[in-house]
Amino acid sequence: MAVTSSSSTCDGFFIISLIVIVSSLFGTSSAQLNATFYSGTCPNASAIVRSTIQQALQSDARIGGSLIRLHFHDCFVNGCDGSLLLDDTSSIQSEKNAPANANSTRGFNVVDSIKTALENACPGIVSCSDILALASEASVSLAGGPSWTVLLGRRDGLTANLSGANSSLPSPFEGLNNITSKFVAVGLKTTDVVSLSGAHTFGRGQCVTFNNRLFNFNGTGNPDPTLNSTLLSSLQQLCPQNGSNTGITNLDLSTPDAFDNNYFTNLQSNNGLLQSDQELFSNTGSATVPIVNSFASNQTLFFEAFVQSMIKMGNISPLTGSSGEIRQDCKVVNGQSSATEAGDIQLQSDGPVSVADM
DSSP, rough: OOOOOOHSOOOOOHHHHHHHHHHHHHHHHEEEEHHHTTTTTTTHHHHHHHHHHHHHHHTTTTHHHHHHHHHHHHHHHTTTSSSSGGGOOSOOGGGGGGGGTTTOOOOHHHHHHHHHHHHSSSSTTSSSSHHHHHHHHHHHHHHHHHOOOBBOOOBBBSOOOOOHHHHHSOOTTOOOHHHHHHHHTTTTOOHHHHHGGGGGGGEEGGGGGGGGGGGGGGGSSSSOSSSSSHHHHHHHSSOOOOOOOOOOOEEESTTTSSSHHHHHHHHHHEEEEEEEEHHHSTTTTHHHHHHHHHHHHHHHHHHHHHHHHHHHHHSSSBHHHHHTTTSSSTTTTTTTOOOOTTSSSSOOSOOSSSSSSO
């Protein structure tokens, strides 16, 4: 399927309308974010982020999915404040240690590279939380998806929330009702559940994120009946019972590195990799089913909904004004050093995941 170009799916009028809509929905805090926040202090911020990601993509085709997942996992805990990026210290329990993130979230090295480039260009100006928002847009548009005007002006939090990460992040093994409840808790709706799940149109997933579907689904002794039989066979070979569960496969079978609507046509053929993906279509009577069908038949509609949902997600409880700080190093609060730097802990950047190991 041809990927619709960014320019054809998100024209200027649509973007302006979205900004107005989102500002009215989220009130004063989101209104403090704006598209021109760095125009006078770091006008090349977006271009620097984009070029750094382009460089990273040359050696890591899946980095785009990994970066957008960092933004997602950050915003669902403490709001979009860069808390996920913080390492352990004597006073901070890192969110990286939560089951949804440990040995799973990846791309931190690229975030560090972006931060270094920005500090060289305009020191002390661009926040780590804004880097995640800019990196998400660049990752999607570079993969053939829509482009949008990113609202900016977030500041970085001074602490992490490990318990919040443990309880608030969706899991690939959860039912649709639980996942929807977690979205609602941060001000998102059913349409946002479906459109943001569409980010699984690129990236990868490890065996551990879907092996519950392959042999003994929900204790039945049989595979998940909603899993396409051909896909089931290939996944059982990749992830044998009692195997290491470290195998990796594409989230989107058809166009794994392109941002398009094939994720939704995959669901219609029972080719969703994760239980949490397939339930969007196979949960009979769910409000998500007609949304999946509409996105599968109309890529432009999906792109427009995805942009709106990303802007809404990026406006979850941002720190603005004099709150928080602009971190010099995304891994640590200014003036502190991390346990990792001291050699006390070593966090891996690939492995099991909550929603997807992208």
